[in-house]
Amino acid sequence: MANSHRSSSLINVLRDMRALSSRIDWFRLWITGGAPLIAIIIGIIWVPFQYRTAIFLLAYATASGISITAGYHRLWAHRAYSAGNLLKVILAIVSTSAGQGSIRTWCRDHRAHHRYTDTDKDPYSAHKGLFYSHYGWVVIKRKREQTGQVDVQDLSDDPIVLWQRKHYIPLFFLTAFIFPTVYCGLVYGDFPGGFIWASWFRLFMIQQGTFCVNSLAHWAGDQPYASRLSPRNSWFVALITWGEGYHNFHHEFPVDYRNGIRWFHWDPTKWFIWLCEKANLASDLKRFPENEIQKGKHQQLQRQLELQRQEISWGTPIDELPIWSFETYTQTVSNGRRLLLVDGVVHDVAQFVNQHPGGKKFLIEHVGKDATRLFHGSAIHAHSNAAENLLSTMRLARIPQTAKV
Secondary structure, eight states, X not given: OHHHHHHHHHHHHHHHHHHHHHHBXXXXXXXXIIHHHHHHHHHHHHOOOOXXXXXXXHHHHHHHHHIIIIIIIIIIITOOSEEOHHHHHHHHHHGGGGOOOOHHHHHHHHHHHHHTTTSTTSTTOGGGOHHIIIIIHHXXXXXXXXXXXXXXXXXXXXXXXXXXXXXXXXXXXXIIIIHHHHHHHHHHSOHHHHHIIIIIIHHHHHHHHHHHHHTGGGTSSXXXXXXXXXXXXXXXXXXXXXXXXXXXXXXXXXXSSOSSOSTTSOOHHHHHHHHHHXXXXXXXXXXXXXXXXXXXXXXXXXXXXXXXXXXXXXXXXXXXXXBXXXXXXXXXXXXXXXXXXXXXXXXXXXXXXXXXXXXXXXXXXXXXXXXHHHHTTSSSOOOOHHHHHHHHTTEEEEOOHHHHO
């Protein structure tokens, strides 16, 4: 019996492993994880990291990254500006060096992410966990119908997008591996460094940085424009993603060519697009109206203040207090209660009498009377806002004006 139970358990484990294996995209796992890590380990052991290769790596990584953020993201996915054919061709070619799929596939998923944010139809939903939104969605197979439907007709009508899609594989190997290896080798004799550091390490670094927009930008930071969904603003994420970290702003105003809208916000992609406009390579840079941006920010501040207000005790609302007559008020006082009437509201001041900073004499003298004029300063000084707030926590009943006549 015991052996039979162990055999059954082993079969179940093998069945689960087989099911999991069938869900993994092994080619993507190899390209984005396995091969880069093996290459980096080999590089650490056998390939010196030359400073000239390091300089080229940073320059080419910047070009690769910005071609994704300015091209795939802000140009093709959101149409935040218009680009001439020369700029579009450059972006379409250089972006393949980042190894993130074709323009059409990338933009289809990204538009679904915006349309179905935080739902099951979001291809990299933050609600499925930090690991899934960062990397799991890349290597776990997903049926086409599981991703929400979006309109990509404009991409299907773009000849440059279709050309890149048709030739993506050879372009990828050419830009991601062949070009950096040959450049480093022919210019200063570092073929190994070009292949390991400028190719594999650069590819891994760019992909992980971009993936942070799907994960960290929905997890770390603040939400100055909206809090209904998960996107957040994070200067740190902006720093490692060429300006894509102001994600709360971006999800609220995706058509804006900027992510960091202030001059001091780190957004090199914004600056690149602006320079392209000055060079007549780009045009129609879209900005969401400043009034609407400030409106959203103000509304979010109101929501945040309301949440904070709900955590504070403001006393029983006046319209929820029981109604007394003036006679009931005086009769209750004659029975020994220390009550004070201010602005038509009866307050129980028994526990505050000995704490009054001006002494308890004034309070005791007006117990059972209408102390409104005294409280608001007709006889002495007006009480502070803090005093009024404290008084509101002592509400007991209310006396309509007609009940005092």
